Amino acid sequence: MKRPIAYLSGTGRSLPETVLHNADFAAMGLETSDAWIVERSGIRTRRIAKKGESTTSMGAEAARRAMEKAGVAPGEVDAIILSTATPDRLLPATAVEIQAVLGATRAVAFDIAAACSGWVFGLALAESMLIAGQAETLLVIASEKLSSIVDWTDRSTCVLFGDAAGAAVVQRSKQHRGILSSFMRSDGTLADLLQRPHGGAKTPMSEQVLRDRSHFIRMNGREVFRHSVRSMAEATDRALDGARLTGRDIDLFIPHQANIRIIEATAKHANIPLEKVFINVDRYGNTSSATIPVALDEAIESGRVHEGSTVLFVAFGAGFTWGSMVVRF
């Protein structure tokens, strides 16, 4: 097993207060039911940002809490890596807006776009920056306001997503604690299966795009499901092999929270019993790259992750992208 270089020294989360229940969709005129949503996805409620709450405000709040726990002041931060599929502005990066709110004046700040896998990719990148000597104290944030990009008239997607942010401070490892292995992969030939077709540089926003609602998320749910189960299984194997561990060595498995059926299939593949799997998809739905840092912060708070715990993260998202990591806390 390699000697860990990067350590997660503090975590934080931010969740909007507004709760949307499955029953609320019927009141919005959608032909759906609590029973269908729970059976097919495991989701019961999700949080929705209210007016004024943004990717920046949620990301900054999660980051502030992570810095507090790590005992790090804004002026000590060397780099801010933000994973988001919902930047507040198309230019500049939302990471610099978070930098300004935090007052992290010494930091370099930039966004990465890897959809739901973005936070795990961000951690791997932070580790590389530590190895390269480019930074000593990094913030890796995921902030997602998916309520701003789902089509609220499309029952096959809007019931699945929610808003949230999570963050970790990453610093140089001490006492053999930190990232033990990581794996990242993507396959752009499958990009059309989960996308926002228009409104970007190729087909800029126009009356036609607005009429077609093609600037919102479109997804082939069945195909995404199939690939996600396969890729998350591969990612699980790769991270465990990299750390020379098996599922039995994992104290807590924190998979991307998109669908309870995908989570159960991945845990079964890895031989990890469900009592060792962190699940909050029922409460928050799919918050894209924020699912894993939010779950990790809750797991630390509730004592399910403590000093010495070995934790496995596995993510999958649009692109497709998928990745994984084993971390010793």
Ligand SMILES: CC(C)(COP(=O)(O)OP(=O)(O)OC[C@H]1O[C@@H](n2cnc3c(N)ncnc32)[C@H](O)[C@@H]1OP(=O)(O)O)[C@@H](O)C(=O)NCCC(=O)NCCS
């Ligand atoms: C979206 C998902 C829950 C749908 O479940 P499914 O079992 O695959 O269901 P299907 O897409 O086959 O749809 C079955 C039927 O339910 C209908 N349906 C879709 N959404 C519905 C809803 N909210 N309420 C009621 N019915 C719905 C469909 O129209 C379809 O009806 P039809 O058979 O008459 O055409 C599932 O495919 C999934 O979770 N996919 C992965 C999504 C994901 O994780 N995305 C993010 C990856 S990061």
